[in-house]
Amino acid sequence: MNDLGEKVRLLREEKGLSRPIFCGDESELSVRQLVRIEKGEFRPTIKTLKYIADRLEIPSYVLMPDYKELPKRYQELKYFLLHHPDYGDKELQEQKEEYFDEIFECFYDDLPRDEKGIVDCLQAIDEVRATDNEEYGLSLVDEYLEELCNQSEFSFSDFLKIRLYFLCSYLEYIKIGQLAISKQIQLQSMFQKVCDRVEKIHTEDLFLVRDVLFAGLGSCELLNDLELFKLAVEKLNWISEKTRDFQKQPIVLMVEWKYYLRTDYDTAKQKYEEAKMMARMFGNEKLIVSLDNEWAEDLERYR
Structure with a gap:
């Protein structure tokens, strides 16, 4: 427990936060409690631990006693897989497959549970997108969906799971031509939840939320939900301005x-x-071709 308290103190001081500023209005954590935690005299609850991690802008598992720094090479592979959409580029798809192979061969067995979930979702998302077959992601979706539906706040790995859910739902809708009313309501509710969280997400994670919104828009289009469409545009433009990333x-x-x-x-x-x-x-010629094709299809669909 002393290790946890010392870690919290060091991370807090690295951010230049005094205890009163760290605790804010003390509705979640009092200064006295923080002092006792940092001295190793008090074990925080899971809720308090999550609050501390949020204030430190780190995942809560980093504060766990058995946490180990993730290998640098694994972090490089993960970063590439998270930030490089392939847009059907075969060479890039093959490179990503090689990176997944390296992760599973060299790192996967020793990763924390949350990191394993991230890798599983990333691989399922790539396979679903490459094959247009939702079957590659449905087992993961079935495992997590009920839990996600009952949450109002989401972690980094949760957003990846939601992205996979949106992709699979869209392809299922395309395949069968309709979704049960209960599934439609579930989709709309989840999309609304994501939109409601946008301004509360750490800036460095907004790229992921942006990709989640993109994945969910396909279903909103099929459901003809123009209000959610309009809301998503507002959130996507806000993300672009906030991150200054216009790619x-x-x-x-x-x-x-x-x-x-x-x-x-x-x-x-x-x-x-x-x-x-x-x-x-x-200089994205492949994207220009995709935009032309999408415009032609949309004209046929809506005009």
């Missing part, structure tokens, strides 16, 4: 044109042209 802005503009095609064709056409212009600025 995915052509996709955001694509989402916008899908909304405006139902309400204002001229604005939709303007968003389509803006999306292509930004893709050219980033």
